[in-house]
Amino acid sequence: xxSRTPRRGRTLAVLLAAVAVAxxxxxxxxxxxxxxxxxxxLPAVDREVRFTADGTxxxxxxxxxxxxxxxxxxxxxxxxxxxxxxxNGDEPGGFTPHTLALMAGVLGEDGVMSxxxxxxxxxxxxxxxxxxxxxxxxYTRQAVAAYDALRAQPEADLDALLxxxxxxxxxxxxxxxxxxxAKPAGLALIAPQDLRLLDMLDDQLAADLDRAVAAGxxxxxxxxxxxxxxxxxxxxxxxxRPVDTSGLLPxxxxxxNGVFGPVNADFVRSDxxxxxxxxxxxVARGTRTLVTCGTVDTNVPCxxxxxLLSALAAARTTxxxxxxxxxxxxxxxxxxxxxxxxxxxxxxxxALHDFVRPWRQVTAG
Numbered sequence: 001x002x003s004r005t006p007r008r009g010r011t012l013a014v015l016l017a018a019v020a021v022a023x024x025x026x027x028x029x030x031x032x033x034x035x036x037x038x039x040x041x042l043p044a045v046d047r048e049v050r051f052t053a054d055g056t057x058x059x060x061x062x063x064x065x066x067x068x069x070x071x072x073x074x075x076x077x078x079x080x081x082x083x084x085x086x087x088n089g090d091e092p093g094g095f096t097p098h099t100l101a102l103m104a105g106v107l108g109e110d111g112v113m114s115x116x117x118x119x120x121x122x123x124x125x126x127x128x129x130x131x132x133x134x135x136x137x138x139y140t141r142q143a144v145a146a147y148d149a150l151r152a153q154p155e156a157d158l159d160a161l162l163x164x165x166x167x168x169x170x171x172x173x174x175x176x177x178x179x180x181x182a183k184p185a186g187l188a189l190i191a192p193q194d195l196r197l198l199d200m201l202d203d204q205l206a207a208d209l210d211r212a213v214a215a216g217x218x219x220x221x222x223x224x225x226x227x228x229x230x231x232x233x234x235x236x237x238x239x240x241r242p243v244d245t246s247g248l249l250p251x252x253x254x255x256x257n258g259v260f261g262p263v264n265a266d267f268v269r270s271d272x273x274x275x276x277x278x279x280x281x282x283v284a285r286g287t288r289t290l291v292t293c294g295t296v297d298t299n300v301p302c303x304x305x306x307x308l309l310s311a312l313a314a315a316r317t318t319x320x321x322x323x324x325x326x327x328x329x330x331x332x333x334x335x336x337x338x339x340x341x342x343x344x345x346x347x348x349x350x351a352l353h354d355f356v357r358p359w360r361q362v363t364a365g
Contacts, residue, residue, distance in 0.1 A: 040068050040069040040070070041066060041067070041068055041069075041363060042064075042066065042067055042068070042069055043066055044063070044064060044065050044066045044108065045063075045064050046061050046062065046063050046064070047061070047062050047064070048060075048061060048062075049061070049062050049115065049117075049149055049153075051117075051145050051146060051148070051149035052145065053138075053141050053142040053144070053145035053146075054138060054141055054142070056120070056125075056128035056129060056130060056142075057125070057128060058117055058118060058119070058120075058125040058128065058142055058145070058146065059087075059117065059118050059123065059124040059125050060087050060115055060116055060117030060118065060146060060149070061087055061104075061115070061116055061117075062113065062114070062115045062150075062153055063104045063105075063107075063108055063113060063114050063115075063116075064113050064155055065107075065108035065109070065111050065112065065113060065363075066111075066363045067111055067155070067361060067363055068363065071361065072155065072156065072157030072158075072159075072160070073111060073112065073113045073155050073156060073157055073160075073361065074111070074112045074113070074157055074160035074161075074162060074185075074356060074359035074361075075112070075113045075114065075115070075150050075151075075153065075155070075156035075157065075160065075161055075162065076107055076112055076113070076114040076115075076150075076161075076162040076163065076164050076188075076356075077114070077115055077116075077143070077146055077147050077150050077161075077162070077163045077164065077176070077184075078100045078103060078104060078114050078115065078116040078164050078165075078166075078169075079143055079146075079163065079164070079165040079166070079169035079170075079172045079173055079176070080099075080100055080116070080119055080122075080166060080167075080169050081099075081166050081167030081168045081169050082167060082168035082193075084121050084122045085119070085122060086118045086119075086122040086123035087100060087101075087116040087117050087118045087122075087123055088100055088101040088116070089101060089102070089103075089166070091122075094340060095339065095340055096340045096342060097331045097333070097339060097340055097341065097342060097343075098342035099166055099331055099332060099344070100116045100166065101116070101342075102332075102342060102343070102344045103164065103166070103190075103344070103352065104116055106344065106349050106352045106353070107164075107352060107356060109353070110353060110356045110357075110359070110360040110361070111359075111360060111361030111362070111363060112162070112356050112359060112360075112361075113153070113155055113156065114164075115146060115149060115150040115153070117142075117146045119139060119142060119143075120134045120138070120139065120142060121134075132266075133263060133264070133266060133267060134267065135266050135267050135269075135270035135271075136175075136267060136270035136271045136273075136274065137270060139172060140172060140175045140176065140179060141179075143172050143175070143176050144176055144179050144180055147161070147163065147176055147180055147184075148180075151182065157359075158182070159185065160185055160359045161182065161184045161185055162184055162185060162186040162187070162188065162356070162359075163176055163177060163184045163186075163187050163188070164187075164188040164190065164352075165187075165188070165189060165190065165192060166190045166191060166192075166332075167190070167191055167192065167193060167299065167300070167330065168193045168271075169190075169192075170189035170190060170191065170192020170193055170194075170276075170291075171192060171193040171194075171271075171274065171276050171279070173187050173188070173189060173192070174187070174189070174276060174279040174280055174283070175274070175279060177282075177283055177284075177287075178279055178282055183284050183287070184287070185287065185288060185359075186287060186288035186289065186290075186319065186355065186356075187283065187287060187288075187289050187290070187317075188289070188290040188292075188352065188355050189289070189290065189291045189292070189308075190290075190292050190332070190348075191292055191293060191294060191297055191299065191300045191330050191332070192276070192291065192300065192308070193276060193300065194276050194277070194300060194304050194305055194307065194308040195275075195276065195304055196272050196273075196274065196275055196276075197268060197271040197272040197274075198234045198237070198238065198268070198272045200299075200300070200304075201234070201259070202230060202231060202234055203301075203304065204298065204299060205226075205227075205230050205252065205255075206227050206230070207298060207301075208298075209223040209226055209227055210223065225247070226248055226249055226252060229245070229247055229248045229252075230248070230252065230256070232244075233245055233248075233256050233260070237260050237265075237268075237269075238272070243256065243257075243260045245257055276308055276311075277307040277308050277310070277311035278311070280308055280311035280312050280315060281311045281314055281315055282315065283312060283315045283317055284315075285315060285316040285317070286316065286317070286318055287315075287317045287318070287319075288317070288318050288319035288320075288355070288358065289312055289317040289318070289319045289320075289321065290319060290320045290321070290323060290351060290352075290354070290355040291305060291308065291309060291312070291321065291322050291323070292322075292323045292324075292325055292348065292351050293305050293322070293323075293324055293325065294324075294325040294327075294328030294329050294330065294332070294345075294348075295324065295325065295326050295327060295328065296327060296328065296329050296335045297328065297329050297330040298329070298330065299330040300330060302324060305322065309321070309322055319355065320351065320354050320355055323347075323351040323354070325345065325347040325348055325351065326347060327345070327347075328345045328347055328348055332344045332345055332348040333345060
């Protein structure tokens with residue numbers, strides 16, 4: 001059974017109480033222990049870490065919040081979403097929402113340390129000398145190595161390990177949970193990929209076409225023909241047949257040719273083979289879980305979450321469960337916020353605070 005209180009924190013409290021009884025009366029002993037605790041308050045710090053997966057060195061940041069010396073901290077692995085998303089949640093070309101860096105800060109407010117990393121193809125890690133594009137399993141092995149690196153940090157409470165994944169990182173959080181022997185005490189799936197990859201793409205493109213019809217940019221018939229063409233292309237790719245995107249809107253044709261092209265095909269096929277609810281059914285009973293969906297998230301709309309939620313319920317997980325975030329988009333922004341603004345909506349912050357409530361540490365005073 002997992003402890004929700006840092007084990008080393010309880011040990012320190014017992015030792016301080018014993019010293020107080022042995023050396024002084026109750027009042028002076030408490031005062032001395034309190035003074036010692038204040039003197040031992042360590043400031044927050046970030047430090048660079050490196051770890052190895054499949055012979056490739058990856059780099060990341062460990063954020064240690066202010067804490068009292070000797071107390072173990074709940075420790076969260078933060079996993080980025082799809083594409084060239086680095087340890088901070090940013091991508092090349094000025095796309096700087098800082099999603100993961102901001103989440104590290106929110107968790108740090110509750111005394112939870114974290115590790116976030118540059119996945120393959122991003123940041124300091126880059127491709128790391130790899131001669132082929134990573135598939136889903138390679139990304140999972142990298143995330144598992146990051147989890148092990150987090151466990152090795154001297155401040156980490158091994159009874160309070162957490163995994164927090166955003167978007168595709170939510171699916172990776174489930175895959176990490178399945179792969180590791182030392183199971184995390186909690187999983188936070190933030191706007192997670194909850195369908196097979198190409199089903200999610202089909203859903204997103206259909207919604208885009210419907211919006212184009214509503215805006216008067218396409219006729220209903222044009223939209224339906226393109227929906228049919230997208231579905232056919234996906235079916236052909238899954239069956240290993242040549243994909244023909246002729247007849248689709250130029251923007252859709254270019255998108256699908258990129259998705260199914262030689263650079264991305266292996267990864268897309270490996271990701272599409274995973275059905276997130278099937279993985280979720282294997283989460284250990286009693287694991288504290290959080291699933292968020294934003295009401296204006298067009299990538300992972302709330303209507304697609306029920307199968308994932310049902311799977312977690314069948315696994316008898318605990319915790320906050322689903323948190324619907326009103327007016328919040330996929331980047332955890334309030335609706336209408338520019339995509340590269342580094343901000344997390346208050347509703348998303350509250351959901352994260354609620355998730356880590358059993359492990360919260362207060363350092364003031």
